[in-house]
Amino acid sequence: MPIRNRFAELHPEITAWRRDFHENPELLYDTHRTSGIVAEKLKGFGCDEVVEGLGRTGVVGLIHGKGGSGGKVIALRADMDALPILEATGADHASKTPGKMHACGHDGHTAMLLGAAQYLAETRNFEGTVAVVFQPAEEGGAGAEEMVQDGLIDRFGISEIYGMHNSPMVPFGEFAIRSGPFYAACDSFAINVRGKGGHAARPNNTVDTTLVASAIVMALQSIVSRNADPQQPLVVSVTSFRTESESFNVIPEHVRLQGTVRSFDQDLRDVALQRVKDIAQTTAQAYGGIAEVTMDEIPYPVMDNHARETDHCVAAADTVSGKVNAQAPRVTGGEDFAYMLQACPGAYIQLGVKTEGGRNAGLHHPEYDFNDEVIPLGCSYWVTLAEQRLAG
Template sequence: MPILNRAAELHEEVTGWRRHFHENPELLYDVHKTAAKVAELLKEFGVDEIVTGIGQTGVVGIINGNKNDSGITIGLRADMDALPIKEATGKPYASKIEGMMHACGHDGHTSMLLGAAKYLSETRNFNGRVALIFQPAEEGGAGGKAMIDDGLMEKFDIKEVYGMHNAPTIPIGSFATRDGAMLASVDQLDITITGVGGHAAMPQNCVDPILAASAIVQAIQSFASRNVDPMNSIVVSVTKFQAGNAYNVIPTEAYIGGTVRSLDEGLRDMAEKRLGEIVDHVAKAHGCTAKFSYDRQYPTTVNHTKQYLFVGEVAKSLAGEANVEMNT
């Protein structure tokens, strides 16, 4: 892969930043130290304008090109937050913060964008402006929306935004992208089943919410296999099941939580309606009541055709056509 000499020279420095961020992870919007480090480095690079506090803790840096008669501002975006996971890698640069880890690679994303920032600040060999967008709260906090709601696009007159994500499943030096829907929407399920609690030795006097909740977990999986066209796709995942705190007591309530992911807005509508029906009817069949909440979180990430093709050509010029997967 042909690499610009100056970019290659930044490798050790970018690695150092990445390891610093990896050792010091922060969650969601509470990325104050990470954002401060980013702003400090952008200032050191000579970035023309640095704005902090967008979307609570987001950072934006503006680099002016050698020319600006195009009037175009292009956004380059990276995320900064980590995950609430205990690290067990044993790496010398492992997380120093108990229960937090950069397990999704945002430490790498932030460092990559900082490397681009340093290179672009030095060379400025472009017509227009580059907006460096460092986003908080990608891991479930809707930090991108918070920055947009805070006027990100209007304040800096950003016309297009490009971002990339590491992918351990593809070979080093390869790229993958697709036209249209790229990443699924994600919606959150919260279900509370209410029955009648009592002693485990006398179940006949109880209405067991655990039994009802167990049936609901199984029943909602039928939605994807029996209500959705096999040519489409949707994933329903139950990730939380909580009930009771004693060995000898049937509890009054059981709780189920999870997510629904799809690439189609129509499927989101169908999921909200059909899953609600399934939960209600299965709960009633077991003599229980159910409270069903369907919270729409993130929309589908959709790539525009023109920009998709442009990115593909750039990737091919760097990695070679054989190392670029289009419409994967």
């Protein structure tokens, strides 16, 4: 792999940054420590401008090429936030904050983009400007949308924007991408089931919310099997079933269900969300109960890669590793980089970290840890993409 020699030299230092971020995870927009470190390092690298507080706690660094300011501006984006998960890696650099951990690799994404920023500021072997974008609140807070609304694209005149995510499902050193819809639209729902509680020995005097909620869970599975075109991917998952009682002899008055819908087609998305409401309400009614359905306030749209920019990513990845799957399977996970791609041409690529015989815990798993060995490759990809897109 033609990894830049400079990143072999910087590898221990970038790894130390990554592990420091891992030890000190921050959630959603509360990335004040991480953002502060990012801004401080960008200034130390000699970035021409560092803007803090964009999209609440986002950071943007501008690096002008050898011709100075002016010309095309491309952006490279990394996410900074962690997840509300209790870590189980047992690593020396494990989270110092119980209940918070970097279980998706955003610590690695931030460190790799910082490494790339240092190299680009040192060499400036390009024309135009590179904007390095560090975003908070990818994990459910729509930080990408917040940064766009705060002027990210227009303020800096960005004409192309690119993202990258590590993948424990892709072999180490390989890249995966596809043009068009790549990551699914992500919606979540909550169903509050109300009935009549009472003694479990006299269910005839109750409206059994546990029975009602169970019937709703089963009925929701018909949406995929009977309302969706078999050629269109769709996921409907109920992920939480909670009652107000833990007693063996009490039928609860109230049960709360939570779940998610993932889709790639807007018409099917609309149908699925409406069916969740209809099925929950009519099923509850059939059993004598009531179901109140609410949808999330921040649904993520489909992340749709632009064709030309996807080709640019493929070219850079091929230069760096020679192993690129340009027809990667679609991902039913959500990604708020979708908001940036709605506002500006760009593309998003996966970087494989799966190793033979390795732990390879999946994203959002309590045993997941970013693979530090991929850092030089990820940094080299960012630099290669920037230099190719801003060649003189």
